[in-house]
Amino acid sequence: QSALTQPRxxxxxxxxxxxxxxxxxxxxxxxxxxxxxxxxxxxKAPKLMIYDxxxxxxxxxxxxxxxxxxxxxxLTISGLQAEDEADYYCCSYAGxxxxxxxxxxxxTVL
Amino acid sequence: xxxxxxxxxxVVQPGRSLRLSCAASGFSFNNFxxxxxxxxxxxxxxxxxxxxxxxxxxxxxxSVRGRFTISRDNSKNTLYLQINSLRDEDTAVYYCARRRxxxxxxIDYWGQGVLVTVSS
Numbered sequence: 001q002s003a004l005t006q007p008r009x010x011x012x013x014x015x016x017x018x019x020x021x022x023x024x025x026x027x028x029x030x031x032x033x034x035x036x037x038x039x040x041x042x043x044k045a046p047k048l049m050i051y052d053x054x055x056x057x058x059x060x061x062x063x064x065x066x067x068x069x070x071x072x073x074x075l076t077i078s079g080l081q082a083e084d085e086a087d088y089y090c091c092s093y094a095g096x097x098x099x100x101x102x103x104x105x106x107x108t109v110l
Numbered sequence: 111x112x113x114x115x116x117x118x119x120x121v122v123q124p125g126r127s128l129r130l131s132c133a134a135s136g137f138s139f140n141n142f143x144x145x146x147x148x149x150x151x152x153x154x155x156x157x158x159x160x161x162x163x164x165x166x167x168x169x170x171x172x173s174v175r176g177r178f179t180i181s182r183d184n185s186k187n188t189l190y191l192q193i194n195s196l197r198d199e200d201t202a203v204y205y206c207a208r209r210r211x212x213x214x215x216x217i218d219y220w221g222q223g224v225l226v227t228v229s230s
Contacts, residue, residue, distance in 0.1 A: 047220075099160075099215060
């Protein structure tokens with residue numbers, strides 16, 4: 001299985017909104033609503049930001065939102081803040097009890 | 111609080127074997143499915159394997175099936191990953207990670223990771 005496709009990098013200024021896309025196939029993203037997003041700061045463990053495509057765990061700011069349409073899922077960060085600068089990974093259930101991650105997106109806050 | 115702490119990493123020669131451990135605390139370990147996820151240096155996350163809460167089922171990524179074995183000892187609140195026939199491409203940080211709930215497919219707690227370096 002090939003990794004889900006994400007843009008390698010994105011940037012935005014404080015206060016702006018950015019959207020990170022995650023494209024898969026009908027066998028993963030398009031076939032299930034089990035898409036999750038993770039934030040990873042350098043040399044830190046990943047942190048769950050979105051699950052089930054559009055649900056936020058408690059403690060995650062409502063500036064983070066998720067959506068899905070067809071084979072593409074998206075993570076939108078509104079009101080960008082300096083601490084949002086990190087790597088972001090999408091992940092999808094890929095059938096037969098397996099998971100598939102995206103290649104990751106490096107978000108830079110200008 | 112929920113904690114998972116990996117151990118057992120290090121520098122290993124190609125072809126050798128290694129067993130990673132993950133000690134869990136702060137939650138009912140025997141009620142949760144557990145994963146291993148790895149990250150090669152400077153690369154993205156790669157899901158490796160999952161084991162059911164009771165150890166009854168195990169599933170692997172195609173890239174590791176046949177060489178990696180996930181297991182658990184619920185009496186010791188410990189998760190394991192046995193890695194055989196180590197290859198250069200197995201060099202990575204290995205994370206122990208808890209599946210949040212059996213009705214969904216996401217991970218809510220991650221360890222800090224343990225580095226495995228395959229080198230002669």
